[in-house]
Structure formats: structure tokens, C-alpha cells
Amino acid sequence: MSSEDNAAPRKRLSREQRRRQLLEVAWQLVREEGTEALSLGRLAEQAGVTKPVVYDHFETRGGLLVALYQDYDARQTAMLEAALAGCPAELPGRAWVIAEAWVDCVLSQGREIPGVSAALAGSPELAALKQAYEGPFLDKCRQALAPFAPGGDVGGAGLRVLVGAADALAQAAASGELEAAMAKLELQATIVAMVLRQ
Incomplete structure (x- = not known):
């Protein structure tokens, strides 16, 4: 049995849970690197999700700042x-x-x-x-x-x-x-x- 078979299945987050997670990661990015470092691509990378997931929640950097x-x-x-x-x-x-x-x-x-x-x-x-x-x-x-x-x-x-x-x-x-x-x-x-x- 491989280690992948032993790994627990990843739990899929609800839309609201994912948004909350993305906001928490965004706050952390701003705290650690400043607002200038905040981009949708960087947020996706830090949150461990694809860019389309982040774009689906915020559409633009301005949308993320407003959120x-x-x-x-x-x-x-x-x-x-x-x-x-x-x-x-x-x-x-x-x-x-x-x-x-x-x-x-x-x-x-x-x-x-x-x-x-x-x-x-x-x-x-x-x-x-x-x-x-x-x-x-x-x-x-x-x-x-x-x-x-x-x-x-x-x-x-x-x-x-x-x-x-x-x-x-x-x-x-x-x-x-x-x-x-x-x-x-x-x-x-x-x-x-x-x-x-x-």
C-alpha cells in the first residue's frame, strides 16, 4: 500500500469556508509582506489553490481589498x-x-x-x-x-x-x-x- 493510499482524503471546503480561508491568508500576506505584495496570484500560491479559485471569489485585486x-x-x-x-x-x-x-x-x-x-x-x-x-x-x-x-x-x-x-x-x-x-x-x-x- 502506498503512502497516498494511507493519506486521509482532502476535505472540500464550502464556498464560505474557502472565502474565509482566503481572507485569512490575505491578511497574513499583508501582515508579513505588506499590501504591495498582495495579488490574486500570490494569494492563490499562499493558500494552496489555483488562480481560478481566487478569481472566482474576488475577480480583481480591488475586489480583494474591498473584501x-x-x-x-x-x-x-x-x-x-x-x-x-x-x-x-x-x-x-x-x-x-x-x-x-x-x-x-x-x-x-x-x-x-x-x-x-x-x-x-x-x-x-x-x-x-x-x-x-x-x-x-x-x-x-x-x-x-x-x-x-x-x-x-x-x-x-x-x-x-x-x-x-x-x-x-x-x-x-x-x-x-x-x-x-x-x-x-x-x-x-x-x-x-x-x-x-x-
């Missing part, structure tokens, strides 16, 4: 929803939950998300998709913070302040420039000040 951003966005939204569910109904507590969810999500993704975000910003179509995925997350932030705004709502400019500060502080924490706790505290203070100006 990575969607994956990140889904995690960030889930973290925020879970945190808000048990959050006290007061402004500092809600601001802390948002700050903590944002920073923790970026830290959990390491240095990969800045590269994916930068690659998405490189084309107007991909940048528009990134903004579309930010929308629902920002709506959740608006709903959580609006009751504490003197005018009863948080405007678009305030939400842009939140995104800018959150991105900058979370990236500083991810790069080791700031301690995570300090980034969260500064973001919380920024959110509170922004809401009180609304």
Missing part, C-alpha cells in the same frame, strides 16, 4: 454593537465604548489595516466603497451620541472629526507611538468635546 475592508468593518461594527449593548446611558461612558472599540479593533488587525485603507484610497471607486462601509458604523456612533448633544444630533462634520481622530490615535497605538490606554483616553475626550459642541 478585506468589509471583513475589518464587520469586526469593528460587531465590537461596537457588543460594547454599546452594556454601556451606561451617559456621554463619557458611550464615548469610552466607541474609543475602546475603535482602538481595539485596529490593534487586533495590527499594521495590516493601514495598508488596506491606503490601497483603497488609491482609486476613487475604492475610496467611495470604503466611505460606504463607514456609513453604517458612523450611524451607530451618531445614534449612541446624539442624545447627549445640546442640539439633539451629531452632524457630519462632527462624525468626520471622530473618524480622523480615531484613525490617527488608533494608528499611533498600533505603531507603538502611543500606549493603547492613552489613545483611548484621548479619543474619548475628543468625542466628548465634539458632542458637546453640536
Whole structure:
């Protein structure tokens, strides 16, 4: 009996399982080699599948980048929803939950998300998709913070302040420039000040 006869048969992954596997390998590639190394051919090679399998899931490199951003966005939204569910109904507590969810999500993704975000910003179509995925997350932030705004709502400019500060502080924490706790505290203070100006 040959060793091939003794080998267990390979289990075929479902479409969703294969997509999950490909996304995990793509995140690993970005982590280890940077976004520039990410191509559909390289992903197929690293995942041990044929190129048509990867093309069937993502079609283009841009499609893969969008899928990575969607994956990140889904995690960030889930973290925020879970945190808000048990959050006290007061402004500092809600601001802390948002700050903590944002920073923790970026830290959990390491240095990969800045590269994916930068690659998405490189084309107007991909940048528009990134903004579309930010929308629902920002709506959740608006709903959580609006009751504490003197005018009863948080405007678009305030939400842009939140995104800018959150991105900058979370990236500083991810790069080791700031301690995570300090980034969260500064973001919380920024959110509170922004809401009180609304």
C-alpha cells in the first residue's frame, strides 16, 4: 500500500469556508509582506489553490481589498454593537465604548489595516466603497451620541472629526507611538468635546 493510499482524503471546503480561508491568508500576506505584495496570484500560491479559485471569489485585486475592508468593518461594527449593548446611558461612558472599540479593533488587525485603507484610497471607486462601509458604523456612533448633544444630533462634520481622530490615535497605538490606554483616553475626550459642541 502506498503512502497516498494511507493519506486521509482532502476535505472540500464550502464556498464560505474557502472565502474565509482566503481572507485569512490575505491578511497574513499583508501582515508579513505588506499590501504591495498582495495579488490574486500570490494569494492563490499562499493558500494552496489555483488562480481560478481566487478569481472566482474576488475577480480583481480591488475586489480583494474591498473584501478585506468589509471583513475589518464587520469586526469593528460587531465590537461596537457588543460594547454599546452594556454601556451606561451617559456621554463619557458611550464615548469610552466607541474609543475602546475603535482602538481595539485596529490593534487586533495590527499594521495590516493601514495598508488596506491606503490601497483603497488609491482609486476613487475604492475610496467611495470604503466611505460606504463607514456609513453604517458612523450611524451607530451618531445614534449612541446624539442624545447627549445640546442640539439633539451629531452632524457630519462632527462624525468626520471622530473618524480622523480615531484613525490617527488608533494608528499611533498600533505603531507603538502611543500606549493603547492613552489613545483611548484621548479619543474619548475628543468625542466628548465634539458632542458637546453640536
